[in-house]
Amino acid sequence: MDRRSWYMPKESADALAAAVEELHFATRQPKHVIMAALVSVALEQLPAVEQRIRDR
Numbered sequence: 739m740d741r742r743s744w745y746m747p748k749e750s751a752d753a754l755a756a757a758v759e760e761l762h763f764a765t766r767q768p769k770h771v772i773m774a775a776l777v778s779v780a781l782e783q784l785p786a787v788e789q790r791i792r793d794r
Contacts, residue, residue: 739770 746754754776761772780787 757776758769758772761767761775762769765772
């Protein structure tokens with residue numbers, strides 16, 4: 739395990755926290771497992787993320 743701090747807009751942080759809570763209660767999986775899955779999916783979609791940043 740590793741703990742890191744990231745700065746992000748409050749709206750993004752709130753949405754991420756809500757998604758983690760929703761998935762935690764839906765799956766009863768530990769929150770670190772959920773965060774790993776969320777990051778993994780985001781990394782699989784890196785080209786789409788890059789495009790969204792460029793289109794900003």
